[in-house]
Amino acid sequence: xxxxxxxxxxxxxxxxxxxxxxxxxxxxxxxxxxxxxxxxxxxxxxxxxxxxxxxxxxxxxxxxxxxxxxxxxxxxxxxxxxxxxxxxxxxxxxxxxxxxxxxxxxxxxxxxxxxxxxxxxxxxxxxxxxxxxxxxxxxxxxxxxxxxxxxxxxxxxxxxxxxxxxxxxxxxxxxxxxxxxxxxxxxxxxxxxxxxxxxxxxxxxxxxxxxxxxxxxxxxxxxxxxxxxxxxxxxxxxxxxxxxxxxxxxxxxxxxxxxxxxxxxxxxxxxxxxxxxxxxxxxxxxxxxxxxxxxxxxxxxxxxxxxxxxxxxxxxxxxxxxxxxxxxxxxxxxxxxxxxxxxxxxxxxxxxxxxxxxxxxxxxxxxxxxxxxxxxxxxxxxxxxxxxxxxxxxxxxxxxxxxxxxxxxxxxxxxxxxxxxxxxxxxxxxxxxxxxxxxxxxxxxxxxxxxxxxxxxxxxxxxxxxxxxxxxxxxxxxxxxxxxxxxxxxxxxxxxxxxxxxxxxxxxxxxxxxxxxxxxxxxxxxxxxxxxxxxxxxxxxxxxxxxxxxxxxxxxxxxxxxxxxxxxxxxxxxxxxxxxxxxxxxxxxxxxxxxxxxxxxxxxxxxxxxxxxxxxxxxxxxxxxxxxxxxxxxxxxxxxxxxxxxxxxxxxxxxxxxxxxxxxxxxxxxxxxxxxxxxxxxxxxxxxxxxxxxxxxxxxxxxxxxxxxxxxxxxxxxxxxxxxxxxxxxxxxxxxxxxxxxxxxxxxxxxxxxxxxxxxxxxxxxxxxxxxxxxxxxxxxxxxxxxxxxxxxxxxxxxxxxxxxxxxxxxxxxxxxxxxxxxxxxxxxxxxxxxxxxxxxxxxxxxxxxxxxxxxxxxxxxxxxxxxxxxx
Amino acid sequence: xxxxxxxxxxxxxxxxxxxxxxxxxxxxxxxxxxxxxxxxxxxxxxxxxxxxxxxxxxxxxxxxxxxxxxxxxxxxxxxxxxxxxxxxxxxxxxxxxxxx
Numbered sequence: 001x002x003x004x005x006x007x008x009x010x011x012x013x014x015x016x017x018x019x020x021x022x023x024x025x026x027x028x029x030x031x032x033x034x035x036x037x038x039x040x041x042x043x044x045x046x047x048x049x050x051x052x053x054x055x056x057x058x059x060x061x062x063x064x065x066x067x068x069x070x071x072x073x074x075x076x077x078x079x080x081x082x083x084x085x086x087x088x089x090x091x092x093x094x095x096x097x098x099x100x101x102x103x104x105x106x107x108x109x110x111x112x113x114x115x116x117x118x119x120x121x122x123x124x125x126x127x128x129x130x131x132x133x134x135x136x137x138x139x140x141x142x143x144x145x146x147x148x149x150x151x152x153x154x155x156x157x158x159x160x161x162x163x164x165x166x167x168x169x170x171x172x173x174x175x176x177x178x179x180x181x182x183x184x185x186x187x188x189x190x191x192x193x194x195x196x197x198x199x200x201x202x203x204x205x206x207x208x209x210x211x212x213x214x215x216x217x218x219x220x221x222x223x224x225x226x227x228x229x230x231x232x233x234x235x236x237x238x239x240x241x242x243x244x245x246x247x248x249x250x251x252x253x254x255x256x257x258x259x260x261x262x263x264x265x266x267x268x269x270x271x272x273x274x275x276x277x278x279x280x281x282x283x284x285x286x287x288x289x290x291x292x293x294x295x296x297x298x299x300x301x302x303x304x305x306x307x308x309x310x311x312x313x314x315x316x317x318x319x320x321x322x323x324x325x326x327x328x329x330x331x332x333x334x335x336x337x338x339x340x341x342x343x344x345x346x347x348x349x350x351x352x353x354x355x356x357x358x359x360x361x362x363x364x365x366x367x368x369x370x371x372x373x374x375x376x377x378x379x380x381x382x383x384x385x386x387x388x389x390x391x392x393x394x395x396x397x398x399x400x401x402x403x404x405x406x407x408x409x410x411x412x413x414x415x416x417x418x419x420x421x422x423x424x425x426x427x428x429x430x431x432x433x434x435x436x437x438x439x440x441x442x443x444x445x446x447x448x449x450x451x452x453x454x455x456x457x458x459x460x461x462x463x464x465x466x467x468x469x470x471x472x473x474x475x476x477x478x479x480x481x482x483x484x485x486x487x488x489x490x491x492x493x494x495x496x497x498x499x500x501x502x503x504x505x506x507x508x509x510x511x512x513x514x515x516x517x518x519x520x521x522x523x524x525x526x527x528x529x530x531x532x533x534x535x536x537x538x539x540x541x542x543x544x545x546x547x548x549x550x551x552x553x554x555x556x557x558x559x560x561x562x563x564x565x566x567x568x569x570x571x572x573x574x575x576x577x578x579x580x581x582x583x584x585x586x587x588x589x590x591x592x593x594x595x596x597x598x599x600x601x602x603x604x605x606x607x608x609x610x611x612x613x614x615x616x617x618x619x620x621x622x623x624x625x626x627x628x629x630x631x632x633x634x635x636x637x638x639x640x641x642x643x644x645x646x647x648x649x650x651x652x653x654x655x656x657x658x659x660x661x662x663x664x665x666x667x668x669x670x671x672x673x674x675x676x677x678x679x680x681x682x683x684x685x686x687x688x689x690x691x692x693x694x695x696x697x698x699x700x701x702x703x704x705x706x707x708x709x710x711x712x713x714x715x716x717x718x719x720x721x722x723x724x725x726x727x728x729x730x731x732x733x734x735x736x737x738x739x740x741x742x743x744x745x746x747x748x749x750x751x752x753x754x755x756x757x758x759x760x761x762x763x764x765x766x767x768x769x770x771x772x773x774x775x776x777x778x779x780x781x782x783x784x785x786x787x788x789x790x791x792x793x794x795x796x797x798x799x800x801x802x803x804x805x806x807x808x809x810x811x812x813x814x815x816x817x818x819x820x821x822x823x824x825x826x827x828x829x830x831x832x833x834x835x836x837x838x839x840x841x842x843x844x845x846x847x848x849x850x851x852x853x854x855x856x857x858x859x860x861x862x863x864x865x866x867x868x869x870x871x872x
Numbered sequence: 873x874x875x876x877x878x879x880x881x882x883x884x885x886x887x888x889x890x891x892x893x894x895x896x897x898x899x900x901x902x903x904x905x906x907x908x909x910x911x912x913x914x915x916x917x918x919x920x921x922x923x924x925x926x927x928x929x930x931x932x933x934x935x936x937x938x939x940x941x942x943x944x945x946x947x948x949x950x951x952x953x954x955x956x957x958x959x960x961x962x963x964x965x966x967x968x969x970x971x972x
Contacts, residue, residue, distance in 0.1 A: 572883055632878060635884055641912065654877075660880065674919055680885060688875050690876075713873065
């Protein structure tokens with residue numbers, strides 16, 4: 001009973017005796033049940049089954065036993081009536097085991113029988129020593145024949161028996177000793193000599209000789225194995241030895257590990273690899289034999305592998321150094337890859353060890369990648385690849401680096417290139433118009449490179465975006481932005497979007513159109529597999545891409561200003577290609593920048609919608625009143641605050657139009673009291689019917705153009721109107737008049753002729769109707785002047801955005817101070833930059849100026865300890 | 873040559889019919905701008921013209937009239953403030969907004 005149980009019993013005893021008894025009984029019970037399977041009752045069936053199986057066993061046992069010509073004492077006499085004790089001595093220890101095992105003790109059933117022994121001879125009296133010598137002589141002779149590779153003209157069986165008998169006589173030890181000694185002399189002698197003869201020659205020859213010797217030795221071992229099988233099995237096996245081990249060890253210790261030979265042999269194998277590396281023909285059979293030999297001798301990991309790796313290392317190091325010095329980056333990557341591939345292929349073809357493969361790979365990677373990292377992530381050559389858009393080369397480079405998880409090390413070079421290339425595009429003042437297209441092309445190329453070459457590595461993806469963000473937000477006061485530090489990309493993106501929305505799918509530049517790109521980059525664009533694109537999807541796609549760029553821009557104010565201006569123009573001139581596209585763009589901007597950003601833009605759409613309703617109700621009313629309208633009038637009424645500000649240009653409106661406009665204004669005022677209308681005639685456009693000497697045309701012109709054209713009504717073709725007269729009659733200020741006249745007399749389509757001819761309008765010029773005006777089309781648009789943004793407008797927009805930014809900055813500063821009450825200068829500047837980032841930040845000196853301005857206006861004050869405090 | 877105008881697409885911007893430099897007597901913002909609470913001017917933040925010919929941003933005058941001390945008087949001339957009826961009817965945004 002365990003102490004545990006005793007303790008338990010002790011515990012129980014405190015309560016009562018009975019419980020102890022109970023405890024014991026309850027403890028015994030499980031014991032009983034535990035031993036149950038061992039009880040006689042359950043043993044019985046086991047026993048019962050054995051007699052049934054037993055009868056065949058003795059016979060079987062006898063047949064094995066008979067091989068040893070040995071009768072069992074207790075054994076099954078009835079079956080074997082005659083026993084030949086044979087000639088072999090019977091004191092073999094092995095026999096005992098075998099017989100006893102196979103003799104079950106159930107011969108009781110058989111009755112006593114007489115045992116007859118035939119040919120009985122007393123135990124042989126031959127001295128075992130003499131027997132050994134005799135037998136060994138034969139064996140020795142046979143071995144000599146085998147070693148000399150002579151003809152086997154003796155019975156191997158006989159020899160086997162001899163050896164067996166020697167062993168049975170308990171002289172296995174001597175037999176083994178003799179055999180080993182014999183083998184040793186042979187291996188040390190002739191066999192070694194055959195190899196040593198080659199010492200003067202190449203390593204490979206030494207190896208070849210060794211292999212030759214090895215093969216011979218192996219063949220001879222076959223015989224030895226046969227002859228000494230019994231020795232091997234019965235004597236050596238129990239001692240955890242084997243004949244094969246001993247003989248192989250002999251070869252190894254004498255030939256392979258011979259001081260002179262060892263290196264030569266191993267080097268021979270390594271030389272074979274070197275030959276293969278040099279691109280010459282490799283004796284494949286010989287190499288695989290050598291490898292097999294190393295394996296069999298168990299010297300592979302100990303001798304061959306380290307040596308081979310050592311050689312490989314020097315080779316790989318040299319070739320890596322050489323190639324990295326000589327070759328360009330893509331070539332180097334290619335050769336590095338092919339080197340690794342061929343090395344690994346060799347390992348696999350010859351089934352070298354897994355450990356070799358692993359070590360070799362590590363070695364290769366270490367030398368080809370890790371140590372050559374500076375070469376691989378080299379800024380200049382990497383930049384060249386990016387420049388060439390060499391997707392495949394980059395892919396190879398990245399996979400190579402990624403073997404060592406070094407792919408992310410391309411990051412600095414990658415970012416640097418993007419920044420440089422991007423900055424060059426952004427600040428290329430000559431090709432401002434192509435900026436967005438170039439940026440889009442670049443973005444797409446980089447995206448492809450990222451997807452395919454860089455396997456969508458997240459580190460490099462971040463780098464890509466970061467770099468884009470950096471250069472897109474670089475600002476420089478330049479002529480392009482009228483010396484404001486507005487972001488030019490913001491403006492150009494707005495203009496590009498305008499072009500898309502005006503022109504629809506037709507406006508998509510050829511190099512970005514999916515149709516042209518399709519055949520080239522089918523695989524590249526795996527996520528856009530649709531083959532057919534309708535125009536809307538195409539435009540939407542383009543918008544998405546542009547928006548990708550837009551996302552990088554911090555100063556969204558510039559974009560907003562230009563987008564609004566362009567949108568206004570599109571809406572008022574009804575130049576949108578598709579209302580759906582407009583709306584989807586608006587939705588995109590809303591998700592991108594929030595509702596506050598698009599509130600004004602939405603109001604613009606609403607105004608146009610309202611105006612349309614207003615016009616239809618106005619027309620209905622006039623119809624009811626049976627009023628006749630000489631002119632089909634449409635008015636767009638805008639809420640001034642949501643639209644870009646337009647200057648009111650003074651102009652004398654022709655009487656017929658004036659009356660129509662006045663009628664509408666009266667109607668509007670009656671409907672919406674407390675409101676009045678400011679006419680923006682510079683935005684009006686109209687259709688006119690014109691009878692030219694060479695045919696009737698319908699012209700779509702701006703209001704100013706129409707007013708000028710009306711002045712030429714009914715004039716003979718040779719009557720000149722001079723500039724001064726036109727100026728008085730139209731009431732236009734000179735810049736507007738100049739623009740209008742230029743568009744009518746100096747553009748591609750010229751309904752007027754200027755005298756004298758020339759590009760620029762001078763106050764001394766006169767104008768006549770162009771009698772030869774003609775055009776294949778009936779309806780002609782000549783109001784492009786109105787659509788185009790003038791330099792002055794552009795400048796004005798930029799300056800306004802810049803000025804607005806000052807106000808926004810001031811507002812931000814006040815908000816910050818309201819929240820913080822007191823704040824240090826540097827903190828305030830940092831906070832301000834953070835807050836205004838989305839709309840566009842001022843530089844630090846600009847922020848400082850605005851702080852000063854606010855101090856002047858007494859919004860804040862400087863305190864003694866250098867803090868700013870808010871003045872409530 | 874003979875030119876006739878067939879179709880004229882005019883553009884006009886509407887604004888409150890007030891003198892340009894006048895401001896709301898309560899918030900001191902221009903009439904064309906918003907009251908101090910609104911973000912977007914225009915229909916969302918209309919004007920209200922009283923019988924006394926003083927006009928304010930609707931939101932401004934309402935919050936004034938809601939105060940006890942105001943006694944529903946025009947803050948400018950202390951006459952009881954009533955919006956001009958005919959206008960209250962025609963202005964879609966403020967038909968029933970006259971404080972009674």
